[in-house]
Amino acid sequence: MWVTAWLLCALQSADFQSVLQAVQERRWSAAQLALSRLEPGLERDQARVYLHHHAGDLRGAWKHAQSALAAHPDDVFLRGRAVELALSLNMGAQAQALAAKLDPTGPEAAGRQAAQAAWDDEQRYQAAVQRARLIALLGMGLCVGVLFWASRSRSR
Amino acid sequence: MSSSRFLLYACAFWGGAVVLVVELAAVRLLAPWFGASSTVWTHVIGVILLALSAGYALGARWAQHQRAAARLALALFVAAGLVVWMPSLARWVGEWLMPPGLSLDRASNALGWGSLAAAVLLFGPAALLLSTLAPIATELLQRERGGSAGAAGGQIMAVGTLGSLLGSFATTYWLLPEWGLSWTYRACALVLVALGLAMLAHARTARSSAAWSVLAISGSLWATPANSSLPAGTRLLEAVQSRYQAVRVVERGADAQLERWLQVNEGLDSFQSVWKATPGLLGPGYYYDGFALPPAWSQRESGRWNTLVLGLGAGSVWRVLQGTLPPSMELCGDGVEIDEAVVELGMRWMDLEPSSQLRVHSGIDARVALQALVGPYDQIIVDAYANQLEIPAHLASAEFLELAWSRLAEGGWLCLNVGAFGEHDPLLQAIGETLAQATNSPVLALSIPFSRNVLLLARRAATWPAPGSPSFSAIQPPQLAAWADSMSLAGCWWVYQPSGQARLSDDHAPLEALQRASLNFAQGAR
Numbered sequence: 206m207w208v209t210a211w212l213l214c215a216l217q218s219a220d221f222q223s224v225l226q227a228v229q230e231r232r233w234s235a236a237q238l239a240l241s242r243l244e245p246g247l248e249r250d251q252a253r254v255y256l257h258h259h260a261g262d263l264r265g266a267w268k269h270a271q272s273a274l275a276a277h278p279d280d281v282f283l284r285g286r287a288v289e290l291a292l293s294l295n296m297g298a299q300a301q302a303l304a305a306k307l308d309p310t311g312p313e314a315a316g317r318q319a320a321q322a323a324w325d326d327e328q329r330y331q332a333a334v335q336r337a338r339l340i341a342l343l344g345m346g347l348c349v350g351v352l353f354w355a356s357r358s359r360s361r
Numbered sequence: 362m363s364s365s366r367f368l369l370y371a372c373a374f375w376g377g378a379v380v381l382v383v384e385l386a387a388v389r390l391l392a393p394w395f396g397a398s399s400t401v402w403t404h405v406i407g408v409i410l411l412a413l414s415a416g417y418a419l420g421a422r423w424a425q426h427q428r429a430a431a432r433l434a435l436a437l438f439v440a441a442g443l444v445v446w447m448p449s450l451a452r453w454v455g456e457w458l459m460p461p462g463l464s465l466d467r468a469s470n471a472l473g474w475g476s477l478a479a480a481v482l483l484f485g486p487a488a489l490l491l492s493t494l495a496p497i498a499t500e501l502l503q504r505e506r507g508g509s510a511g512a513a514g515g516q517i518m519a520v521g522t523l524g525s526l527l528g529s530f531a532t533t534y535w536l537l538p539e540w541g542l543s544w545t546y547r548a549c550a551l552v553l554v555a556l557g558l559a560m561l562a563h564a565r566t567a568r569s570s571a572a573w574s575v576l577a578i579s580g581s582l583w584a585t586p587a588n589s590s591l592p593a594g595t596r597l598l599e600a601v602q603s604r605y606q607a608v609r610v611v612e613r614g615a616d617a618q619l620e621r622w623l624q625v626n627e628g629l630d631s632f633q634s635v636w637k638a639t640p641g642l643l644g645p646g647y648y649y650d651g652f653a654l655p656p657a658w659s660q661r662e663s664g665r666w667n668t669l670v671l672g673l674g675a676g677s678v679w680r681v682l683q684g685t686l687p688p689s690m691e692l693c694g695d696g697v698e699i700d701e702a703v704v705e706l707g708m709r710w711m712d713l714e715p716s717s718q719l720r721v722h723s724g725i726d727a728r729v730a731l732q733a734l735v736g737p738y739d740q741i742i743v744d745a746y747a748n749q750l751e752i753p754a755h756l757a758s759a760e761f762l763e764l765a766w767s768r769l770a771e772g773g774w775l776c777l778n779v780g781a782f783g784e785h786d787p788l789l790q791a792i793g794e795t796l797a798q799a800t801n802s803p804v805l806a807l808s809i810p811f812s813r814n815v816l817l818l819a820r821r822a823a824t825w826p827a828p829g830s831p832s833f834s835a836i837q838p839p840q841l842a843a844w845a846d847s848m849s850l851a852g853c854w855w856v857y858q859p860s861g862q863a864r865l866s867d868d869h870a871p872l873e874a875l876q877r878a879s880l881n882f883a884q885g886a887r
Binding site for chain 2: 232233256262263264326333334337341348351352353356
């Protein structure tokens with residue numbers, strides 16, 4: 206939400222505003238058309254990520270956000286949007302890594318907290334997998350051990 | 362036959378039966394956390410086979426002991442104690458190994474290793490002990506009556522296998538449907554204790570282990586049955602064990618926001634059917650809305666819209682169509698759902714109302730039903746999943762798709778729902794290319810917004826509207842038009858053309874491997 210507000214307040218080109226307007230009115234083809242009129246650059250990258258995110262193309266938006274961030278690593282809008290997308294796609298590690306560079310005192314603090322929570326979940330998940338792997342291997346190893354021990358004893 | 366000989370045969374018979382009951386019910390027990398996929402089945406069977414192998418070797422060693430009968434009684438009692446606590450321990454083990462709140466696409470590693478570890482912890486020890494019965498019984502039989510070891514072993518194995526036969530049929534057709542999981546395991550434990558007591562009387566020993574066993578069984582009567590916890594904010598309306606899976610209906614929200622999900626097995630963040638109070642579009646994230654596109658694109662204002670839904674669930678597709686077809690059009694057709702319990706829950710909680718116009722065929726496999734249902738249909742929807750995330754191989758092969766294609770009317774639509782992670786998902790590519798080849802027509806793939814579903818559409822003797830064209834989104838109702846428009850964005854749709862060979866056939870359809878590749882792709886795409 207804060208990102209949208211920030212974006213709408215920002216000084217942008219008319220074509221950029223057209224994309225935002227069309228997205229808000231859920232006129233996706235019109236938004237796409239307006240997007241195609243934008244010159245390549247930060248503004249177009251921002252608008253593309255915004256459009257695909259709102260249209261529900263989460264994976265597409267995530268890919269666009271990643272490539273845009275590679276070109277504009279300091280852009281707060283792209284980073285904030287990427288954090289939201291990573292959270293929507295259950296990518297706790299990526300969300301946390303992206304959110305680490307957001308200003309903790311700024312309006313994006315909520316994104317940082319959500320990313321931290323997602324990261325904690327990711328850690329819990331990894332710990333559970335490791336635990337399960339250890340138990341499975343130990344248990345099956347024990348069975349094999351019993352098998353060989355019992356077989357060897359019998360043959361004496 | 363002497364009483365001791367009878368007792369040995371009984372041990373072999375019921376030991377074999379209990380092993381099979383434990384094995385078949387094991388997947389049900391794990392399903393609330395790990396599902397009932399072929400992966401889970403493989404892990405359960407693998408662990409039990411390993412435990413059986415070790416147990417046979419251990420039993421062979423114990424059989425040489427002077428007091429082999431006492432060992433046999435001990436194995437029976439301890440196994441009974443382990444079996445009776447399985448349902449309660451499953452909850453603890455499941456929650457320990459499977460963190461709550463995981464999404465389906467993130468859960469693959471936890472499902473794999475977790476189910477293997479859970480099988481080791483829960484079923485390995487009991488299976489190991491139960492398999493010691495056969496060699497000990499063989500030894501005791503031979504000691505008692507003399508003769509060859511081969512004859513004694515053969516007879517014990519024959520009786521034990523008959524017990525396994527009984528266990529397998531009884532579990533599926535009687536024990537689980539009638540008694541449920543907890544009482545099935547308790548019954549097994551009681552049988553083992555009864556045998557143990559009889560053996561105890563015969564061997565005059567091991568009384569302390571009998572006392573412990575009886576104590577364990579008594580304690581289990583107060584234990585709660587296994588069930589995965591509900592997501593926050595949801596209420597459980599009903600849960601049943603069907604012949605195929607654990608099924609439950611949950612509810613969340615209130616008033617206009619009220620919605621119900623029908624979930625199977627572990628649930629995670631997925632659903633098999635969705636209900637909202639008003640028929641029509643379900644809203645963002647629900648792929649069912651995509652099935653309303655073909656009738657809207659067909660631009661028919663009156664008459665009948667004849668549908669065949671393979672994988673009807675609780676009838677979500679029909680409710681979407683009922684709310685979006687023009688008022689002068691009548692929805693009719695057939696719905697096929699293999700699990701009768703799903704249909705019953707749908708009728709109780711999700712307004713599924715079979716009629717002469719909307720016929721429900723439950724308890725029948727979709728492919729078998731398709732042989733009998735000749736159509737012609739305006740729309741065939743294939744939305745059949747097994748074990749939450751597996752598309753059954755026989756419902757994705759070229760032969761099946763050709764058969765479905767032959768059931769369509771001119772201008773009819775074949776629609777497949779595939780859980781996938783984008784255009785380059787290997788599972789989706791295989792199914793999309795197979796569909797294109799089987800129907801010899803281009804297949805439109807639409808990535809459903811805010812979901813991990815892709816809709817595949819092929820049209821018989823006609824074309825579908827091109828995404829981005831006016832006819833693609835100039836449809837009714839307006840919400841559907843806006844939704845269609847959002848899918849016309851670049852990257853949200855693509856086309857599979859018929860070329861080369863169908864990748865999936867009845868002879869070779871590696872759906873399980875493709876499913877694993879799909880989940881790996883989802884993780885790698887990050």
